[in-house]
Amino acid sequence: MQQARVGVVGLGLIGGSLLAALQSAAGPADPGPLGWDSDARVRAAAAEAGLELAGGADELASACSVVVVAVPPHAAVATVLAALRASPSAVVTDVTSVKRTVLDGVSAAAAPAEQARFVGGHPLCGDDRGGISSAREDLFAGATWALCPGWAALESVCAVSALVELVGARALIAEAAEHDRAVAWSSHLPHLLAGMLAAPGSGTHGDRELVAALSGGSLRDGTRVAGADPSLWLDILHANADSLRAALELAAGCLNELAAALERGEWGVLEGALRDGMEGRQRIARVRWSAARWEPAEVPLELWRETLLGLGHSGRAVRGLAIEDGRLRYQRAAADAT
Amino acid sequence: MQQARVGVVGLGLIGGSLLAALQSAAGPADPGPLGWDSDARVRAAAAEAGLELAGGADELASACSVVVVAVPPHAAVATVLAALRASPSAVVTDVTSVKRTVLDGVSAAAAPAEQARFVGGHPLCGDDRGGISSAREDLFAGATWALCPGWAALESVCAVSALVELVGARALIAEAAEHDRAVAWSSHLPHLLAGMLAAPGSGTHGDRELVAALSGGSLRDGTRVAGADPSLWLDILHANADSLRAALELAAGCLNELAAALERGEWGVLEGALRDGMEGRQRIARVRWSAARWEPAEVPLELWRETLLGLGHSGRAVRGLAIEDGRLRYQRAAADAT
Numbered sequence: 197m198q199q200a201r202v203g204v205v206g207l208g209l210i211g212g213s214l215l216a217a218l219q220s221a222a223g224p225a226d227p228g229p230l231g232w233d234s235d236a237r238v239r240a241a242a243a244e245a246g247l248e249l250a251g252g253a254d255e256l257a258s259a260c261s262v263v264v265v266a267v268p269p270h271a272a273v274a275t276v277l278a279a280l281r282a283s284p285s286a287v288v289t290d291v292t293s294v295k296r297t298v299l300d301g302v303s304a305a306a307a308p309a310e311q312a313r314f315v316g317g318h319p320l321c322g323d324d325r326g327g328i329s330s331a332r333e334d335l336f337a338g339a340t341w342a343l344c345p346g347w348a349a350l351e352s353v354c355a356v357s358a359l360v361e362l363v364g365a366r367a368l369i370a371e372a373a374e375h376d377r378a379v380a381w382s383s384h385l386p387h388l389l390a391g392m393l394a395a396p397g398s399g400t401h402g403d404r405e406l407v408a409a410l411s412g413g414s415l416r417d418g419t420r421v422a423g424a425d426p427s428l429w430l431d432i433l434h435a436n437a438d439s440l441r442a443a444l445e446l447a448a449g450c451l452n453e454l455a456a457a458l459e460r461g462e463w464g465v466l467e468g469a470l471r472d473g474m475e476g477r478q479r480i481a482r483v484r485w486s487a488a489r490w491e492p493a494e495v496p497l498e499l500w501r502e503t504l505l506g507l508g509h510s511g512r513a514v515r516g517l518a519i520e521d522g523r524l525r526y527q528r529a530a531a532d533a534t
Numbered sequence: 535m536q537q538a539r540v541g542v543v544g545l546g547l548i549g550g551s552l553l554a555a556l557q558s559a560a561g562p563a564d565p566g567p568l569g570w571d572s573d574a575r576v577r578a579a580a581a582e583a584g585l586e587l588a589g590g591a592d593e594l595a596s597a598c599s600v601v602v603v604a605v606p607p608h609a610a611v612a613t614v615l616a617a618l619r620a621s622p623s624a625v626v627t628d629v630t631s632v633k634r635t636v637l638d639g640v641s642a643a644a645a646p647a648e649q650a651r652f653v654g655g656h657p658l659c660g661d662d663r664g665g666i667s668s669a670r671e672d673l674f675a676g677a678t679w680a681l682c683p684g685w686a687a688l689e690s691v692c693a694v695s696a697l698v699e700l701v702g703a704r705a706l707i708a709e710a711a712e713h714d715r716a717v718a719w720s721s722h723l724p725h726l727l728a729g730m731l732a733a734p735g736s737g738t739h740g741d742r743e744l745v746a747a748l749s750g751g752s753l754r755d756g757t758r759v760a761g762a763d764p765s766l767w768l769d770i771l772h773a774n775a776d777s778l779r780a781a782l783e784l785a786a787g788c789l790n791e792l793a794a795a796l797e798r799g800e801w802g803v804l805e806g807a808l809r810d811g812m813e814g815r816q817r818i819a820r821v822r823w824s825a826a827r828w829e830p831a832e833v834p835l836e837l838w839r840e841t842l843l844g845l846g847h848s849g850r851a852v853r854g855l856a857i858e859d860g861r862l863r864y865q866r867a868a869a870d871a872t
Contacts (some may be wrong), residue, residue: 224760275694309740340747366565368747378741378748381734385751389727391811394718394786394818404814405849408821409678409706410716412658414724414759416823421752422815426808437796449784452731455624455782458775467773470764473729477760483746484755513741521550 197264202359203260203286205253205275207233207340208241209323210291214333215247217363220333232256233328239330257282264317269431273301278483282309287355289317289343293379294435295372298380299346299428306385308347313358319365326425334364337501340484340513342363344372350500350524354517366488366513366529369504380439385447387429388440389424482532483511489530490515500524537564541598541624543613544589545571545580547661549604550669555701556559558671565629566696568688570594571666572605579666579792594693595620600693602655603628608768618648626657627681631717632773637684646685653694654710656684656717657703663764672702678822679703679720683835684708688862692732704826704867707842718777721783725767726778728760788852812830820870821849828869838862 199222204215209495211231218229230250233239239249253275257263264288265272265278272292279288280302292298294317302314321339324329341360345353353369360367370378393415396407408415433440457465495503497519504526507514512529520526542553549569557565568588571577574809588594595617597600601624603613610630617626618640630636633654639769640652653796656685659677661668679698683691708716734745740827746753771778792844831843835857842864845852852869857863 211761214763232750267703314751320748322750341566342748345839351738368750370744374744375748378744381731381751383743384755386731388789388792388807389638389640389731389750389756390812391807391814392785393719393724393727394812394814395807395810395816396784402717403847404817404850405821406708406712407716407720407849409820409849409851410658410680410708410713411720411818412677414728415720415818417758418724418728419811419815419818422811424812426805426812429808430801430805434801441793441796444789444796444862446734447730448789448793450790451726451782451786454726455779455786458771458779458782463772465770467764467768469726469729469733470771471765472733473726473757473760474732474762474764475759476729476732476734478747479742480746480753480757481742484749505592509741509744511741511747 199223199426200270200355200358201227201259202262202264202349203230203232203250203256203281204255204264204265204266205232206265207221207231207238207247207331208266208327209326209328209330209335211264212245212247212328213333213335214264214266214363215242216245216331216333217336219247221362230256230259238328244279245328248284253278254282255284261286262359263288263364268428269294269435273305274297276302276314276493280306280313285313287313287352289315289356289359291317291319292435293315293318293383293432295342295344295375297373297435299344303347305517311347312345312349313352315348315352315357318342318375318379326428332428335365339365341373342368342370344370344375345501345504346372350359350497350519353374353504354519357517358513361515367515368508368511368513371505372383372510374509377435377439377442377463378501380436380443384440386435387421388444389447394419394422439485487534488513490527491530492525493528494523494525497524537561537700538599538693538696539565539567539597540600540602541571541588542570542602542604543617544593544603544605545569545576545666545669546604547664547666547668548583548673549602550580550666551671551673552602552701552823553580554583554669557585557672558563559700568597576666581628583669591616592620595624597656599624600697601626601698606766607632607773610636611703613641614640614652615643618644618651622649624830625651625653625690627694629654629655629657630769631721633680633682635773637682637710641845646686648686649721651690652684653686653690654684655694655849656680656713658721659660664766671855675702677703678706680706680708680713682708682713684840685838686779688857692857695852695855699853705853706846706849706851708743708841708846709729712847714774715777716779717779718769720776722771722774723781725759725762726782728757729786732757732760771829772773819833826851827870828865829868830863831866832863835860835862
């Protein structure tokens with residue numbers, strides 16, 4: 197089966213890596229992927245790297261059956277809407293790390309037939325360094341790639357899911373709001389904690405240089421992501437403010453409970469926290485950083501949405517989505533590994 | 535100059551690695567280091583690994599001019615006191631991650647002449663896995679090794695400092711209380727944060743499996759240390775309860791401030807936190823994870839303590855400590871790198 201032609205708008209770290217990965221995965225009979233970026237210098241760097249470019253974003257949308265919008269968060273909705281309007285049939289997806297604002301923005305401005313062609317997306321990968329100069333075609337290998345259907349048709353979800361698999365990632369179908377709550381804890385909170393650890397807010401803990409000198413692997417690893425671009429992150433945090441605030445308050449409550457347990461000498465509370473942490477770490481490694489075990493499944497078409505969202509709710513990825521004989525056939529990650 | 539003979543009591547990850555590193559560093563004319571462990575199985579594993587053992591802890595102390603006590607935190611004081619009493623001249627140091635309780639314990643029970651031979655120590659290195667089976671002779675390469683003189687004589691500090699350099703670590707002289715406050719932030723707090731991130735305390739942030747599945751590098755790196763042994767860590771947290779409580783309360787306050795800023799839409803506060811974090815990360819990398827630039831210095835003997843503690847306060851390591859012509863000559867890390 198010939199692959200769908202994919203276009204990528206926005207060639208930063210994610211978009212540039214995706215275009216390179218797609219070009220690498222394309223067979224000799226496949227139409228190669230097309231890229232576009234509004235910045236002429238980025239286009240020049242992409243061409244220099246051997247990537248094929250369209251003549252503009254609208255031309256790209258007309259030429260492709262799947263369009264990936266990989267622009268900064270604040271520009272995502274407008275770029276998605278432009279792509280939907282530039283083509284009567286292209287499926288459009290984005291890569292923004294927060295999903296509810298994008299889906300709401302698209303829903304508010306797009307006609308129902310356009311909404312059926314839009315699938316929200318978020319590949320969970322990245323790097324402290326951004327830009328096309330950091331792009332690499334193996335960026336998505338083994339990564340979870342969240343897909344939020346919103347009002348999308350199943351056919352649109354299948355098309356984007358195939359793209360996700362093509363570059364080696366694992367599709368996980370989730371409600372936008374649930375996705376945003378989860379990444380508030382799994383990504384945005386760790387980012388703020390890394391910054392806080394790297395820059396203690398007061399002199400209470402001695403000279404900052406002494407704290408830095410007396411650090412081992414836990415501070416090195418726990419502060420790594422604090423090195424990322426503050427502007428991009430401010431954009432992300434802004435878009436997920438409500439969920440992030442809840443995560444921050446929950447975390448502050450946890451820390452205050454531990455402080456109170458220390459004051460009262462309740463060592464069982466501390467020991468429980470340490471043991472929970474060790475088990476949680478094992479769960480993360482099992483669910484996220486190990487190979488999936490897949491099992492085949494199928495479901496009547498009318499149940500596709502609740503079935504796939506249910507799997508996503510419990511952290512299970514899906515692959516091989518195909519509509520056959522009035523049913524959705526697919527594979528799901530076994531419950532003991534995603 | 536012939537090296538001092540060093541003995542290591544307690545052959546877990548730190549002690550076993552140290553014995554291996556010392557054996558590897560010994561010249562042909564040097565007396566080889568000696569080890570001892572109260573557990574016969576550990577002694578057998580050490581002998582199997584080619585390490586030389588003494589006939590007992592007292593015999594070891596009698597045969598060595600420097601004794602390193604590398605036993606679990608709760609056994610440190612008694613083992614240090616036993617070593618001081620088993621030899622009239624050996625300099626004794628320990629590797630416990632919290633320093634005030636050990637120094638207080640030794641001070642309370644040792645005579646002044648014995649206290650002059652004890653230097654508290656803490657090598658900032660380790661691994662999620664402990665035990666002699668994880669030992670490796672390069673464990674200390676580039677690590678900061680804190681030394682807390684307490685009531686020690688300068689000669690004792692010089693002897694332990696030479697040992698630290700011999701295995702590739704950087705000595706940093708610090709007050710015990712200041713050390714404990716700093717590691718509460720640089721090590722103990724990150725450990726509890728890692729556990730909290732790995733095991734969110736409530737269902738507010740969705741299914742734990744979904745949080746795990748929707749994780750990227752920040753959760754992976756931010757939870758790594760949560761995999762370490764809870765029993766050892768409970769011991770460490772117990773010994774540093776006061777400083778850790780202050781660190782937890784400070785951290786909870788930071789998170790609550792960020793949550794309040796989110797609620798009020800004060801994006802400048804968030805942006806400031808992100809920028810402070812990025813700068814802090816750069817400071818940590820500069821002070822801790824890059825090569826030091828050394829400059830020679832000297833000081834009259836009577837000023838050694840305040841001079842070395844002052845350098846440690848600002849995170850600067852020292853090396854080559856030597857008493858010559860009534861002065862302490864040494865090298866200090868330049869102020870822009872430790």
